[in-house]
Amino acid sequence: xxxxxxxxxxxxxxxxxxxxxxxxxxxxxxxxxxxxxxxxxxxxxxxxxxxxxxxxxxxxxxxxxxxxxxxxxxxxxxxxxxxxxxxxxxxxxxxxxxxxxxxxxxxxxxxxxxxxxxxxxxxxxxxxxxxxxxxxxxxxxxxxxxxxxxxxxxxxxxxxxxxxxxxxxxxxxxxxxxxxxxxxxxxxxxxxxxxxxxxxxxx
Numbered sequence: 001x002x003x004x005x006x007x008x009x010x011x012x013x014x015x016x017x018x019x020x021x022x023x024x025x026x027x028x029x030x031x032x033x034x035x036x037x038x039x040x041x042x043x044x045x046x047x048x049x050x051x052x053x054x055x056x057x058x059x060x061x062x063x064x065x066x067x068x069x070x071x072x073x074x075x076x077x078x079x080x081x082x083x084x085x086x087x088x089x090x091x092x093x094x095x096x097x098x099x100x101x102x103x104x105x106x107x108x109x110x111x112x113x114x115x116x117x118x119x120x121x122x123x124x125x126x127x128x129x130x131x132x133x134x135x136x137x138x139x140x141x142x143x144x145x146x147x148x149x150x151x152x153x154x155x156x157x158x159x160x161x162x163x164x165x166x167x168x169x170x171x172x173x174x175x176x177x178x179x180x181x182x183x184x185x186x187x188x189x190x191x192x193x194x195x196x197x198x199x200x201x202x203x
Contacts, residue, residue, distance in 0.1 A: 003037045117142040
């Protein structure tokens, strides 16, 4: 026989100490008449007594450490996935840097064509860019896979990638002069350029 729900609730309320004299009387009368409910109430009473007893039993000092040590080890991939889900911004930045470095490394190894960023007031002889004496180049000059010889003036920065720079005694550069002949210098240079472009787009 299944115990009525309102009687079961009354049992729980009684064991929790949430019943008044009227509810207690009603419960006891029902338990005298219903053997199934009496058995169920007896089991509940034993469970509550056990829990109350167990709450006073102290656990060994290393109990928590032993339980944690016996738990199955978490797989590394699960830890990585959780970290990635917890840090979406850092994940996106890391992925961007990884892809950028990969593409730049490929470009470094594959780009062998000579180029210069400007042709104004410069002379090109083979793979050498010459800023003649008495001439001024306004703006930055980037020379790839070649060299630059500065006899005049560059009003900006000079960057030589896979090449060399020659600054004559009369030559003048108002900005920075940079030679990039290592792959990591190349990657750092491109990251700086991309950051500059990104900052310009926000202006």
